[in-house]
Amino acid sequence: MKFPDLKSRSLVDVVALLSLAVLVVTHLPAALESYRIRRQVAALLPLAADAQALVGGNALKGAAFDAAWVPVVLKNQAAVEIAAPTGIITLTFAEIGGGGKSLKLIPMIEAGAGLLPLAQAAEAGAVSSRKIIWVCTSSLTRSRNPYVMANKGTLESKYAPDACRHRAASADIL
Structure with missing residues (x-):
């Protein structure tokens, strides 16, 4: 490999090239790590969809929200669980941000005022004919609904899917 002749370059060109090289070397590992974590989160979303369907079916039958659910734990230390009393689906990631970070999918029903x-x-x-609205929450979720705020996830929003970032996707957003 032949290196370019730096004698023919101006000092500004050399400094610009070195600055670009430093930026690439310092930011590329963080970008790759962020991409890896987002892929890990996205891999659990189909399992969350299965859990959502189960919670909805159990709600219509009047059964416990987690009836017939077997908690899922994957080899990368990620888990999908349903809370029996609330139907809240928790996606927990053991290898992200020191471990124990979570996204939470909170089942809600439209009522008169919210x-x-x-x-x-x-x-x-009041479940029989109403559609369940799933509110996906991460660490920076904001909502006027105190139930959503009390049960929000802890995963950094930058790793969460678009629907789970910053604001709760519901009629009660700020």
């Missing part, structure tokens, strides 16, 4: 947690709607017998 969204009602699925568990409360089920107790009131």
Whole structure:
């Protein structure tokens, strides 16, 4: 490999090339790590979709939200769980950000003035014909709904899917 003749380059050109090289060397590993983590998160989303369908079916039947669910733990230390009393689906990642970081999918039902947690709607017998709205939450989720804020995930929003970043995708967003 032949290196370019630096004598024919101006000092500005050399400094610009060196600056670009430093930027590439310092930022490329972080970008690759971010990409790897986002891929890991995306790999769990199909399992979350299965859990959502199960929670919806169990709510219609009046069964426990986690009935017939076997918690899923993957080889990369990621897990998908359903909370029996609330129907909240938690995707937990053991290898991200020191471990234990999570995305949470919170089941809600549209009620007159906003969204009602699925568990409360089920107790009131108001689930049968209503569509479940899944509110995906990460660490920077903001919502006017106190139930959403009390149950939000802890995964950094930069790693979360677009639907889970910053604001809860519901009628109650700020």
